[in-house]
Amino acid sequence: MSAHSHLKTPATANVRRIESPTRLALRRLQRKKAAMLSLSVLSILIAVSILAPFLAPYDPLEMGTGGSFSAPDPAHPFGTDLFGRDILSRTIFGAQISLAVGFSAVLFASVLGVTLGLIAGYAGGWLDMIIMRAMDMLLAFPGIFLALGIVALLGPDLRNAVLAVGISHIPTYTRTVRGCVLSAKENLYVDAARVTGCGTLRIVTLHILPNVFAPVIILATLGVAWAILNISALSFLGLGVQPPTPEWGLMLSEGRGYLRQAWWATTFPGLAIMITVMAVNRFGDGLRDAFDPRLKV
Amino acid sequence: MKYVIRRVLICIPVLFGLTLIVFSMLHLIPGDPAQVILAQSGARPEAVARLREQLGLDLPLHEQYLRYLNDLLHGDLGRSLFTHRPVTEIIAQSAPSTLELAFAAMALAIILGLTLGILAAVYQDSWIDNAAMSLAVIGVSMPSFWLALLLIFAFSLGLEWLPSGGQGTPKHLILPTLVLGFNSAAVISRLVRSSMLEVLRQEYVTTARAKGLKEQAVFIRHALRNALVPVVTVAGLQFGFLLGGTVVTETVFARQGLGRVAVDAIIYKDLSVVQGIVLLIAVIYMVVNLLVDICYSLLDPRIRYQ
Numbered sequence: 320m321s322a323h324s325h326l327k328t329p330a331t332a333n334v335r336r337i338e339s340p341t342r343l344a345l346r347r348l349q350r351k352k353a354a355m356l357s358l359s360v361l362s363i364l365i366a367v368s369i370l371a372p373f374l375a376p377y378d379p380l381e382m383g384t385g386g387s388f389s390a391p392d393p394a395h396p397f398g399t400d401l402f403g404r405d406i407l408s409r410t411i412f413g414a415q416i417s418l419a420v421g422f423s424a425v426l427f428a429s430v431l432g433v434t435l436g437l438i439a440g441y442a443g444g445w446l447d448m449i450i451m452r453a454m455d456m457l458l459a460f461p462g463i464f465l466a467l468g469i470v471a472l473l474g475p476d477l478r479n480a481v482l483a484v485g486i487s488h489i490p491t492y493t494r495t496v497r498g499c500v501l502s503a504k505e506n507l508y509v510d511a512a513r514v515t516g517c518g519t520l521r522i523v524t525l526h527i528l529p530n531v532f533a534p535v536i537i538l539a540t541l542g543v544a545w546a547i548l549n550i551s552a553l554s555f556l557g558l559g560v561q562p563p564t565p566e567w568g569l570m571l572s573e574g575r576g577y578l579r580q581a582w583w584a585t586t587f588p589g590l591a592i593m594i595t596v597m598a599v600n601r602f603g604d605g606l607r608d609a610f611d612p613r614l615k616v
Numbered sequence: 617m618k619y620v621i622r623r624v625l626i627c628i629p630v631l632f633g634l635t636l637i638v639f640s641m642l643h644l645i646p647g648d649p650a651q652v653i654l655a656q657s658g659a660r661p662e663a664v665a666r667l668r669e670q671l672g673l674d675l676p677l678h679e680q681y682l683r684y685l686n687d688l689l690h691g692d693l694g695r696s697l698f699t700h701r702p703v704t705e706i707i708a709q710s711a712p713s714t715l716e717l718a719f720a721a722m723a724l725a726i727i728l729g730l731t732l733g734i735l736a737a738v739y740q741d742s743w744i745d746n747a748a749m750s751l752a753v754i755g756v757s758m759p760s761f762w763l764a765l766l767l768i769f770a771f772s773l774g775l776e777w778l779p780s781g782g783q784g785t786p787k788h789l790i791l792p793t794l795v796l797g798f799n800s801a802a803v804i805s806r807l808v809r810s811s812m813l814e815v816l817r818q819e820y821v822t823t824a825r826a827k828g829l830k831e832q833a834v835f836i837r838h839a840l841r842n843a844l845v846p847v848v849t850v851a852g853l854q855f856g857f858l859l860g861g862t863v864v865t866e867t868v869f870a871r872q873g874l875g876r877v878a879v880d881a882i883i884y885k886d887l888s889v890v891q892g893i894v895l896l897i898a899v900i901y902m903v904v905n906l907l908v909d910i911c912y913s914l915l916d917p918r919i920r921y922q
Contacts, residue, residue: 452629452633453633455630455633456630456633456634456636456637457637459630459633459634459898459901459902460634460637460894460897460898460901461856461857461859461860461897461898461901463860463861463863463864464859464860464863464878464893464894464897464898465894467863467878467879467882467890467894468638468641468890468894470882471641471881471882471885471887471890472641472644475882475883544757548759551759552759552760552761552863552864555759555761555864556863556864556867556879557879557883558879558882558883568759568761571759571761571762571765572761575761575765575868578765578768578769578773579769579773582769585762585765588762589759589762589765589766592759592762593754593757593758593759593762596756596757596758596759597753597754597757600753600756600757601753
């Protein structure tokens, strides 16, 4: 009774509600100008990619909308390519493809990577050993070479490029999530959940998974930039998206033989990749600094 | 010494794993690998059977792997399915060009990355810091193949100072090195800056200043050495990134290196060549990481490995 009345003293009643770490991090993020600016750029890019059919002045695949390699003019602000296709329209539709493949590769890598990391970290023992050694093997291949190997097996096309880039990114998620799970499962509330009779699936999804959200979101954001760069590199090499799809890497590849005649054929898709990757990277940096200031680079 | 021996021993199972992955590549092809490989040439059944025999696909899987390991130990990576040349010969011909480019780019990345990072840390929040970090942001966001095209446009087609492709002279190495090293320099400079700023806040730096040391001595003797520890690790990882980056750089600058040979091999489904190159690159990467770990313990004796 006395303890109960003690709780109702005015001093404790006035204590401010403690904000959750996520809310605090988001508040820190809002104060970061570069991250907020990048988020705006990213939002515009996403809007452009969704509204591409309404924004693009021409069909991106339509040939002869102007002459071959027409310089930028009011009718074709970004000029035209070898086949007279409008580069502005192709760049706008390219946003749709680049963002879609970037997000798809990251979604694939994160779902698989997080699942494997949860299993390895929570189950431990031989399952942990097998999963982590498999991840070590994947990490032993430097970046794009693993993707190249996978494309070599499955053949060059858009879906396989996404798969290849996604697979090569799985170990990053698995290692990070496993580390988080190892520390999260030592928490008292996990023990409490266990003694109250919670099943493994419930403990993992309700009590452990929330601990890995922040690092996974940060990794995934930075991963989108990485995936966009890698998939456009594969397309540039002729091992990713195939013609006539308006993909930025492929557009650069198609224009590279005509640098002297048509600087615009490579400049605009190149700028588009750089702006997108820069926006994603800066936003990812901001997220990381906001969620874990110790990791600030 | 104990650590070095243990670290080398850990590499052995990883090496086995690598051979297993590279060996499995052939068997992960959806369908019959021989048929898939020959699909472009309208495969006749005899040709498919001959290729199956050449690849050893008619043997049980474990025997195929043991044969593959045995061949590897004898330095035999198989033969190209198209030119019929030994893969080791193809690699021996193209590896020097790739390694030359990767090492040159690594040197540039370290020199440029350290310089920019140190300047940014020393002149924190000044225009120098802002300029260096803006350059770093551009460096990590710019696709290397676009940078390559811009440099070719400016220095080869415009000013006509440097060749746009090929290899053989130091001039041929300048543009590919700039393209390949720029991204890594950006990554290293960001890390050097944050690492230096972190170290400059430590008490031993305050002590060094308090005892009257010149700022230059504080930076070089006390801050830089400690700030370099994480940089060494990242530099090692960057070497792997640079090896991967040679694929694009060699293709743009028409250099006959491992990356370009790998791309051509993928296009022509010459899997023996792809397998050989992927394995070699992974082994080089593993050795570099081993050396980095050893350097790490030498640079910072406080580090005690478990």
